[in-house]
Amino acid sequence: MSDLIERSLQRVLALQVRLYACQARLGGFTDAEALHDLRITLRQLRSLLRPMRGLATVDALEQAAAVLGRLTGPLRDREVLMAELERMGLARLLAFDQKAHARAFAAVASSRELAELIALLDSWPVAWREAARRGQLRSVSKRIQRRLQRQQAQLALALRDPAHDRHRLRLLIKRVRYAGETYPLQSGLDRAALARLKRAQSALGDWHDHLQWLAQSEVIEALHPCREAWLQGQLAAEERADGALIALFGDFPLGE
Structure with missing residues (x-):
């Protein structure tokens, strides 16, 4: 098994452990x-899996993570809004x-959605190793590199x-940055480029948050006093x- 295939397996297992910990913290309402x-x-x-879409065992797992992300989005947006009001x-x-x-x-x-993702993660290592044994993961590094080059283009x-x-x-920058952090060799992006991506993502995220808050202030009368500050x-x-x-x-010239 290639180093990249083995590292991908180890990364998924580490993320699975973190997911179990998050589940316990959510269920117990232990921290904010x-x-x-x-x-x-x-x-x-998802950053680990997205460039490998189409490979055996990857698509269902990536889609399950995306579904859970969409489920938790509104609750996170509420948290961010409350933090802004507290500030x-x-x-x-x-x-x-x-x-x-x-x-x-809870x-x-x-x-x-979380239960389905965990079930897929439980079965994924065996399926991933079997796909490698059958030769279904050949040239995976080149495949990832081509995907990342397309994202950057x-x-x-x-x-x-x-x-x-x-x-x-904002979406493109997030994908390119996270892919670059996950696959530094295949992305060809150095630390300085990743730092510039992070700054752009942060500014666009701040802009996006303010846009959402202004939209909510249109329909929630209690938020009207915040409108001028949020517009600025x-x-x-x-x-x-x-x-x-x-x-x-x-960092991203045309034709590269």
Whole structure:
């Protein structure tokens, strides 16, 4: 078995252990970071698997992680909003039911989606080794490298689109950055490029958060007092994002 195939197996097993820990923390409502850590674990699992889509045993596992990510998204968005209101000293504007929050965490811990993902993870090592034995994972490193090159080419084009969509750029940057961190050899990205991607992602994430909060303030009257501050925050995030995006041009030239 190649080093990459074995490392991929070890990474998935390590992420599975973290997933079990997150499940226990959610079920016991032990800390405020449990959901965030769960979503980071899912992100890292998907970053590992996405460039290998189409290979035996990969697609179902990657899709199950994506489904759980979508399930937990609204709950995480609520957490981020409440943290922003606390930062502004305005947590009183929205009622926060601690018991309801604990029930929501417990529902994630006992969800069918999480159970299905764990079942797939339990059976994955045997299936992965069998796929390797049958020769189904040949040239996996070259396959990953081609996928990452396509992602980077898409980002290079999107960066130079005069009518670029910040939502799409945010998604592309996230994928390129996480893939680069997961597969540094295949991506060809150095630490400086990854740091620039992280800055751009952070600015675009800040912009996205403010956009979501402003949308909620349109329908939730209690949030109206926050609108001016959030609008200013959105404009500042746009400015930071534009500068961070320009800094990426040299890392992602056209035709590479």
